[in-house]
Amino acid sequence: MMKTLDSLAMKLLPIANAIGNQRHLQAIRNGLISILPLTIVGSFFTILLNLPIPGYSEMIAPYLAALDVPFRFTVGLMSLYAAFTIGSFLGNTYKLDKITSGFLSMLATLLMVMPINLQEGMDTAGNAVASGRYIPITPLGSQGLFGAIVAALISVEIYRFTKEKKLEIKMPEGVPPVVGESFAALLPTLLVILVFWIPRHFFNFNLNDLLSLAISPLKVFLTGNNIFGGIITQFMICLFWALGIHGHAVLGPIIRPFWDQAIIENAELFQNGTSAFQLPNIFTEQFYQWYAQMGGTGATLALVFLFLFSKSKYLKQLGKLSILPGIFNINEPVIFGTPIVMNPLLAIPFITVPIVNTILVYIVTTLGWMPKMMVKPPFSIPAPLGALITSNWNWVACVMVFVCFAVSLAIYYPFFKMFEKIQVEQEQQAEQEDSAAVSEGI
Known part of the structure; x- marks a missing residue:
């Protein structure tokens, strides 16, 4: 079994490193993580309502419109913020100006979603609006996330191309760097304006809609109601961790945009009056956090609890050290301290438990006994409270946490x-060897 794990690790490690070190995927991962404060704080206003x-x-009731504003300008504009952060991180990897990279990415995103053929005081549907042009907020929320990602990547690549080809306006020496960078960004x-403005406004080409259509099958598979997508997601994340590879770091750049889009889509629909039971996406990241992966990847809180009552001195001490972090969903101490990494015996339940929990909660959810997740609180909230908050205070969701545990x-x-048993035998053998060494010394 150990040889099989070693062989699998050797085959997967180059792939994991290639994904983890790819600059565009790194920029997407870091950019989405950077907007967490906005999405988390915005979600709290959904809870407040x-x-x-x-x-x-x-x-x-008299204050609903005002209380809705923070949500709309945090979660509701997540694509615009993501465009800036992803562009900034990608630009930084090319040693480009981060601010310029971020602004170009935002510019491209806005040009991509701007309505076309507007008449004075009238939108394309014939509805009256304030005179002049306007920007719709809907494509800047969860619906436009993948469009914003693509816009950010293309914009920074255009910026990089002009730098490499020295297609820029250079100012004389002595000009402040900020001024020099501003003029260098003119071309x-x-x-960027031409690339995104001409197709949208002269050919009515909607890149955002095209991307949404293209990725919709994958989105439905990974984050909708497809149990096989949920199982595969859990299996791959846990397998990478069991091999000593950071599963979320490897798969995060690929699946996190889907996770973020799924929970924000649920939140927006819920905010607009849709019942939490009728929301479209079951397999959000929060679903895994509070049910499948209680205590961290592999649902190791249960294992830490067992360690507390272990006959092994080491495991009992490790349980005491790991229980508090585990309650707050931090489990690196137990993963590397046990270790679970490259441990064939514990790798089996480490991978199996989250899959079983996923199937169990999926069945209860599809039967209509509990709602779907609709807000994004911090991952460190203990599971029962996290399940309550994210399920619109549903008691069945809280009970399911204890069932999964x-x-x-x-x-x-x-x-x-x-x-x-193996650990106790090793400890007893070590004690005997120490006693024999002391006796020989005497």
Whole structure:
């Protein structure tokens, strides 16, 4: 078994390194992580509007429009913010000016979603609007995330091309660097405008809609209601971790845009009055955090709990050190301290438990007994509270956390006992050797 894991690790490690070190994927991952404060704080306003307090809805009714503003200008504009951060990170890898890279990415995103053929005071649907042009907010939310990503990547590549070919206006020496960079960005700005403005406004080419159509099958598979997508996602993340490869770092650049789009789509629909039971996406990142991966990847909180009552001195001490981080979904101490990495005995439940939990909660959700997730709180919130917050305070969701924990304990237990036996024997042997060494010394 160990040889199989070693062989698999040797084959997957080059692939994982290639993905993890690819500059465009790194920029996407870092850019999306950078907007977490906006999406998390924006989600709290969704929670604020839906507190389970009798008479609360009537009390805040006069202020609903005002209370909705923070959500709309954080979560509702996530694509615009993501364009800036992704462009900045990618530009930095090319040693380009980060601010210029971010601004060009935002410019491209806005040009891509701007309505065309507007009459004075009238939109394309014939609805009256304030005189002049306007920017719709919907494509700048979750719907436009992949368009923003592509716009950011193309814009920075245009900027890089002009730099490499020295197609820029150079100012004399002695001019402040900020001024020099501004003039150097004139040509790439013009090129970005032409590349995104002409197709959109002269040929009615909607890149955002085309991308949404192209990725919709993959989105539905990974984050919609397809149980096979949920299983594969869990299997791959846990397998990489079991081989000593950071699963989220490898798969994050690929799947995180889908996760973010799924939870924001749920949040926007819920904010607009859709029942939490009727939301489209089951497999959001929050689904995995609070149910499948309680305590961190591999649902290791159950294993840490078993360690607390272990006959092995080392495992018991490791359990004491890991229980508090585990409650807050941080499990590197137990993954590397046990270790679970390259450990055939514990790798089996480490991979199996999240998959079983995923299937179990999927069945309960599809039966209509509990709602889908619709806000994005911090990952470090303990599972029962996290499940309550993200499910619109549904008690069944909270109960399912404890059901999943019990299932995790049941699956981990026989493997834990086998591993504990080996660990106890090693400790006893070490004690005997130490005692023999002391006796010989006397």
